[in-house]
Amino acid sequence: MRTSRPLDVYRLVWRLPLLVWQGAFFVVPLAFLAAMTFWLVQNYRMEPAFVLTNWQKTLGRSVFWDAYWLTLGRALLAGVLASVVAFPASYTLAFRMGDSARRFALMCLVVPFFTSFLVRAYAWQVILAEGGPVNAALGTIGLGPFTMLNSGFGAMVGYLTLVLPLVVIFQTWSLAAIDRSLIEAAGNLGASPGRVLVSVILPAARTGLVLGALFAFIMTFGDFVSPFYLGGSKPPTLTILIIDTTKSGQQWPRAAVVALMMIATLFAVAAAALRAAYGGRR
Amino acid sequence: MMTESRLHLTRRRLLQGAASVALATPMLNRAWAQEPTQINMLAWYGHAEPDIVGEFEAANNVKFVPKYYAGGDNMLALISQSPPGTYDLILSDAEFVQQLNAAGYIEQMDPSLYPFDDFFPEFQKFPGHWTGDQLWSVMVRYGLLGVSYNTDALTREEAMSYNAYWNPKVTGKVGHFDWHLPNLGQISLLNGNKSPSPFDIDAAAWGALQEKTLSLKPQVGGYFDYGGTFSSLKNGEMLAMVGIGDWITGVLAKDGAKVDSVIPEEGGIQWTESYSIGKGTSKTEIVNKFITYMLSPAGQVKSIQMAAYPGLSPTLSGWTAIQEANPAEAKRSGLIVGADNDPIKMYREGRIFYRDTPKQQTLEDWNDFWSEYKSA
Numbered sequence: 001m002r003t004s005r006p007l008d009v010y011r012l013v014w015r016l017p018l019l020v021w022q023g024a025f026f027v028v029p030l031a032f033l034a035a036m037t038f039w040l041v042q043n044y045r046m047e048p049a050f051v052l053t054n055w056q057k058t059l060g061r062s063v064f065w066d067a068y069w070l071t072l073g074r075a076l077l078a079g080v081l082a083s084v085v086a087f088p089a090s091y092t093l094a095f096r097m098g099d100s101a102r103r104f105a106l107m108c109l110v111v112p113f114f115t116s117f118l119v120r121a122y123a124w125q126v127i128l129a130e131g132g133p134v135n136a137a138l139g140t141i142g143l144g145p146f147t148m149l150n151s152g153f154g155a156m157v158g159y160l161t162l163v164l165p166l167v168v169i170f171q172t173w174s175l176a177a178i179d180r181s182l183i184e185a186a187g188n189l190g191a192s193p194g195r196v197l198v199s200v201i202l203p204a205a206r207t208g209l210v211l212g213a214l215f216a217f218i219m220t221f222g223d224f225v226s227p228f229y230l231g232g233s234k235p236p237t238l239t240i241l242i243i244d245t246t247k248s249g250q251q252w253p254r255a256a257v258v259a260l261m262m263i264a265t266l267f268a269v270a271a272a273a274l275r276a277a278y279g280g281r282r
Numbered sequence: 283m284m285t286e287s288r289l290h291l292t293r294r295r296l297l298q299g300a301a302s303v304a305l306a307t308p309m310l311n312r313a314w315a316q317e318p319t320q321i322n323m324l325a326w327y328g329h330a331e332p333d334i335v336g337e338f339e340a341a342n343n344v345k346f347v348p349k350y351y352a353g354g355d356n357m358l359a360l361i362s363q364s365p366p367g368t369y370d371l372i373l374s375d376a377e378f379v380q381q382l383n384a385a386g387y388i389e390q391m392d393p394s395l396y397p398f399d400d401f402f403p404e405f406q407k408f409p410g411h412w413t414g415d416q417l418w419s420v421m422v423r424y425g426l427l428g429v430s431y432n433t434d435a436l437t438r439e440e441a442m443s444y445n446a447y448w449n450p451k452v453t454g455k456v457g458h459f460d461w462h463l464p465n466l467g468q469i470s471l472l473n474g475n476k477s478p479s480p481f482d483i484d485a486a487a488w489g490a491l492q493e494k495t496l497s498l499k500p501q502v503g504g505y506f507d508y509g510g511t512f513s514s515l516k517n518g519e520m521l522a523m524v525g526i527g528d529w530i531t532g533v534l535a536k537d538g539a540k541v542d543s544v545i546p547e548e549g550g551i552q553w554t555e556s557y558s559i560g561k562g563t564s565k566t567e568i569v570n571k572f573i574t575y576m577l578s579p580a581g582q583v584k585s586i587q588m589a590a591y592p593g594l595s596p597t598l599s600g601w602t603a604i605q606e607a608n609p610a611e612a613k614r615s616g617l618i619v620g621a622d623n624d625p626i627k628m629y630r631e632g633r634i635f636y637r638d639t640p641k642q643q644t645l646e647d648w649n650d651f652w653s654e655y656k657s658a
Binding site: 043044045061062063066067125126129130131132147149150228229231232233234235236241244245246247250 | 503505656
C-alpha cells in the first residue's frame with residue numbers, strides 16, 4: 001500500500017499530458033464529428049438535430065460505395081507497391097552500406113518532406129503530361145504518347161511520391177536491426193540467399209515492414225492531392241467525395257458520415273496490421 | 283539640485299512644449315489617417331487584385347481584403363458560416379442573389395446611386411436583382427459559356443455544336459469544369475430545353491438530361507477546379523472543356539495557347555456577376571463609391587480586361603470606353619454594336635440564356651446527380 005500509492009501518482013503525472021492531448025485533439029473532435037452526422041442543413045446552415053437522414057442518404061447511394069471500394073483498393077495497392085518498390089533500396093541501405101553512408105541516405109529521404117506535397121504534385125503534372133519529358137523520351141524510341149495524367153496511373157505516381165521515402169525509412173531501420181549472426185548461421189547451414197530472405201530476414205524485419213505498409217495505406221487512404229491533381233478526380237475517391245459534398249450545398253453532416261466511415265476503416269486496418277506486426281511475439 | 287532644475291517648468295518651456303504638440307498634431311492625425319479602411323470582399327478570384335482595385339485603393343485610402351470562392355453554392359456556404367458584417371461587399375453570381383436576399387445576407391440598395399440609364403435595356407431590371415422596386419444587387423459584368431476547344435483538335439465548324447464533346451477526335455480529352463450548373467445547363471441546351479430556360483425543365487426532360495450526360499462519360503478525361511481547368515487546356519491534356527467559355531480561353535489565348543470558345547448553334551449560357559452590400563456592414567458609403575467606380579467607363583475598361591479572367595460590360599459607355607482604350611479587345615470580345623459576336627445581338631436573337639438555379643428540381647438533386655456522374 002505505502003509503495004503503490006506514490007507510484008500511481010507518479011504514473012498519472014507522466015500520462016496526463018498524453019491523455020489531455022488525446023482528449024482535446026482527438027476524442028472531443030471525434031465526438032463532435034459523430035454528433036454532426038445527425039444534424040440538419042437548412043438554407044446552407046447546420047442546425048443541431050437528431051435525424052438519420054445523413055447516414056441513409058450517404059450509405060444508401062452507390063456513389064459512396066464506389067468511392068469507398070476504389071479508395072480502399074488504391075490504398076491497399078499503394079501500400080503493397082510502395083513496400084515492394086522500397087525493399088531493394090532498404091535492403092541495400094541496411095546491408096550493403098556503412099553506418100555513415102546509411103545515415104546520409106536516410107537524411108536524403110527526409111528532404112522531400114521539406115517541400116509541400118502539392119508543389120511536388122504540380123511538378124508531376126508537367127512531367128507526366130502528353131507533351132512532357134517522359135513521353136518525349138519514350139517518343140525517341142517510337143513509343144507513346146501515353147496518357148499518364150488524369151488517370152489511375154497518375155494518382156498512383158502521386159501516392160508513391162507521398163509515401164515511398166517513409167516506407168524506405170521504416171524498412172531500413174527494421175532491416176538494419178536484424179542480428180547478423182542469424183543470417184550468417186542460416187548461410188552456414190546451407191540456406192540459399194532466397195531462403196535466407198524468406199525464412200530469416202523477412203520474419204525478423206516483420207514489424208518494420210508491416211508498419212511501413214500500414215503508414216503507406218493510412219496516408220494514401222486520406223490523400224486528396226494525388227487523386228485530384230494527378231488522377232483528374234476520375235473517378236472520385238472518398239476525399240474528393242467529402243470536398244464535393246461540402247462545397248456544394250454545405251452538406252457537412254453528410255461529409256462527416258464519409259469521414260467517420262474512413263476513420264472506422266483506418267482503425268480496422270491499423271488493428272489488423274498491428275496484430276500482423278506484433279502478433280505471436282512472446 | 284539637478285532633479286529640481288530638470289523639473290522646473292518655466293513659462294518659456296511651457297510655451298515651447300505647447301508649440302511642439304501643436305506642430306506634431308497634424309502629423310499624428312496624418313499617421314492615423316494613413317491607416318486604410320479595410321473592405322472585406324467575398325468574390326471570385328481576381329476581383330480584389332491590384333489591376334482592378336489598385337487605383338481605387340490609392341485614391342480612397344482603402345484596402346480590399348478578399349475571400350475568394352469558386353461557384354455560387356460555395357459562396358453561399360462561406361457566407362453562411364460567417365457572422366453578419368463579415369463581408370462588406372459581396373460579388374455574387376446573379377442566380378444566387380435571391381438566396382442571399384432570402385437568407386438576409388445583403389442590404390437593400392439605392393437605385394438612384396447607379397447608372398442604370400447607361401445599362402443595355404436587357405440588364406436594367408436583371409432577374410433576381412429586384413423585388414418590385416427594391417434593389418438588392420447591381421450587375422457589374424457578365425460573360426458567355428459555350429464550347430471551348432483546342433483549335434488544333436477541332437475546327438470552328440465542328441465546335442459550333444455541343445455535339446463536339448462527343449467527337450471521336452476528343453475521346454478521353456473532354457474535361458469538365460467541376461460545377462454542375464454550367465455543365466448540365468449546356469447539355470440541357472443540346473437537348474433542346476430552351477423555353478423557358480435550360481434550367482427550368484420537367485421530370486421527363488431532367489431524366490433525358492441525365493441520360494445524355496451519362497453518354498458523355500467515355501469521352502471524359504477529368505474534372506477540374508479553376509487552376510486545373512487552365513493548366514489542362516494549356517498543356518493540351520484536355521482538348522475540349524465543358525462548362526466554360528471565353529473567361530478561361532480568353533486568358534489562355536492571350537498567353538499563346540491554341541484555344542478558343544464559340545457560342546454554338548444550340549445557344550450559350552450567360553454568367554453574370556453582381557455586387558451586393560453585405561448585411562451589417564458599417565462601410566456602405568465607400569462600398570457604394572466603389573460600385574459606382576466599377577460601373578464607370580474607367581472601371582468597366584478594367585473589368586473587361588481583368589487579368590484573372592475577362593468579362594463583358596453591361597453598359598453602353600463601357601463598350602465605348604473599351605473601343606477607345608483597347609480596340610483589339612473590343613473586337614475580340616464583340617463589344618461593338620452589330621458585330622458578329624456582339625453579345626447583345628445574340629441575346630436578342632434568342633441564343634443566350636441566363637445561368638440559373640434549377641427551377642423544377644432542387645440544387646441537391648442536380649448536385650447528387652453530378653456526383654453520381656463523376657463516379658459512373
